[in-house]
Amino acid sequence: MPEQPQPGAGKRVALVLGSGGARGYAHIGVIEALESRGYEIVAISGCSMGALVGGVYAAGQLTAYRDWVTKLDYFDVLRLVDVTWSPMGAMRASKVMSKLESLIGTTRIEELSLPVTTVATDLTRQREVWFQSGSLLEAIRASIAVPGVITPVHRGEQVLVDGGLLNPLPITPTVAAQADFVLAVNVTAHSPRPISLEELLPQEQDSASAKRDTQAMEAAGNLQLTGWMDDVRDATRRLIDGLGSAGSGEEEGDGQTRGTRAWGRLDMILASFDITQASLAKYKIAGYPPDVLIEVPKTVCGAYEFHRARELIRLGEHLAQEALDRFEGRTHPGWGSSGVVVEPVPDDERQRES
Secondary structure (H helix, E strand, C coil): CCCCCCCCCCCEEEEEECCCHHHHHHHHHHHHHHHHCCCEEEEEEEECHHHHHHHHHHCCCHHHHHHHHCCCCHHHHHHHCCECCCCCCCECCHHHHHHHHHHHCCCEHHHCCCCEEEEEEECCCCEEEEECCCEHHHHHHHHCCCCCCECCEEECCEEEEEHHHCCCCCCHHHCCCCCCEEEEEEEEECCCCCCCHHHHCCHHHCCHHHHHHHHHHHHHHHHHHHHHHHHHHHHHHHHHCCCCCCCCCCCCCCCCEECCEECCHHHHHHHHHHHHHHHHHHHHHHHCCCCEEEEEEHHHCCCCCCCCHHHHHHHHHHHHHHHHHHHCCCCCCCCCCCCCCCCCCCHHHHHHHC
16 A cells, blocks of 8 residues: 655644743654654744754754753752852853753854744843844843843843743744744643643553653652752842742741742742743734644643653643644544643633632
8 A cells, every 4th residue: 555645744834932941842742743744844933942942953953952851850950050149140051051052053043954033032122132143052042041030141232031021922933934834832821720731641641650650750859849949049049039038938927828838039930920921922822823823731830840851742742743633634623632722711710719
């Protein structure tokens, strides 16, 4: 029998990869799903982790990057945290950038095999900055600089930080791409209830040993990640909290806690940034609706849980396969799908929560 053609053979896709910290690992799974079906990625626009993954892919180093991040455990992530006493941010990200430099070197964006746009925010002029030429490494570094957490990039009079501050899902740069359709991946999607990573992953694909590994990783991760964040908060409390106790919640006297642990100021910065990005992404999608939209709820993991790459890549591939099945007409939307519908919270429910 003749070999069946791949469903995406000959189809060109413009890819939009949004910001969202560790959830951006899902972008790797989306790219792998597209390639497995024969789609040709002809343009990429990315912000923050989307800029990083898209840039590394365009440079031909995604496999090497994937191999690296899937081997990172909690202690590895801890070692990548390089605390600084700069008032512009708590971390330099120099260790991560050194690894990226070993992968992409001095590659310039205009030398890549496909057009790439990475988006940053200029605090001085309060506007988006699109990198479509120049150093790929500098463009990625500027796009991942979460305000108050990672130090910004200074370029002339520009003070460049994470593009998610203004445009967490940069669809506009792909509008003019010579593509058959635009596929956007929003990894800061709002969900009507908290949704875990395990709920979205296809359970039938988990072997007994994989389940045990996941449980062990989660148990160790809860302990180690808490310790890691406490170390970071302790080292940066003079920057973020003055002379107060970071994360104790006692100085305000309100006793508000998140579960059994008080909200620290680093938690507040990252959670606030997540909420802002989720709202902005909805407006970007409404203004320029992509042909295919993949949404990863922001509750699947914290923005800083970079030790969960393997699971998040699987999630991205799984959601991409479901979305492409619907796009190709293999399944009707909502028929036999285990996916979660991501939609705004109804007004009456929002009022009850408040």
